[in-house]
Amino acid sequence: MKKMTMENALGALTLAALVAVGMPAAAAWAEPQQPTEQRFAWKDGAEVYTKVCALCHETKVGPPLRGRDLDPTYIRLVVRHGSRAMPAFRESEIDDQSLEKLAEYISKTPAHQ
Ligand code: HEC
Structure with missing residues (x-):
């Protein structure tokens, strides 16, 4: 999703640069970029x-x-804090909401699916 946004932003910039031929280069690059705060x-x-x-x-590690x-x-506790050979994951890697969904998924899903 983010990749698409970046590509779109790049496409928009390229287009802006083409349209702006004849204008000072600085003006072309001053075109507002798509917001990327998502x-x-x-x-x-x-x-x-x-x-x-x-x-x-799934690999027996x-x-x-x-x-x-x-x-x-x-599950949430082990993911946040790690457990011996199991690494801990921070909120910047797996946000709280996703971790909640992940824990539900693992808890409720049968072994082979
Ligand atoms: C780098 C490999 C690795 C990754 C990636 C990893 N784990 Fe683990 N995990 C381990 C290992 C190894 C253990 C066994 C830890 C021990 O007891 O030494 C473990 C243990 C666990 C346990 C405890 C299992 C039990 O039987 O009590 C849970 C729960 C767990 N992991 C959840 C997760 C979840 C959820 C993810 C994905 C966000 C994840 N792990 C990603 C290696 C990994």
Whole structure:
């Protein structure tokens, strides 16, 4: 999503630069850019699981998580604080809302899906 926005912003800039041919170059680059303050956000719990947790937890580096009816509160705690070989993840990496969805997802999803 963010990548698309960046591409759009670049496209808009290129277009602005083309349209502005004949104007001083500085003016072309002074064109307002698309706002980029939109924060990165995970789509849902399944996305975080597949793109982060699965790297270890589907490859036998870490123990299996799904299909064990693990308590979502326990999952959130382990993710935030780590546990021995399990790394901790900060809010800037997995925001609170995504972590909540992730914990629900892991807790409720059967092992093979
Ligand atoms: C770099 C590899 C790695 C990644 C990435 C990783 N884990 Fe882990 N995780 C581990 C390892 C290794 C353990 C076992 C820790 C130990 O007991 O030494 C573990 C343990 C856990 C446990 C405790 C399991 C139990 O049986 O009590 C939970 C819960 C957990 N991880 C959740 C997650 C979640 C959720 C994610 C994704 C945000 C994640 N982990 C990403 C390596 C990883």
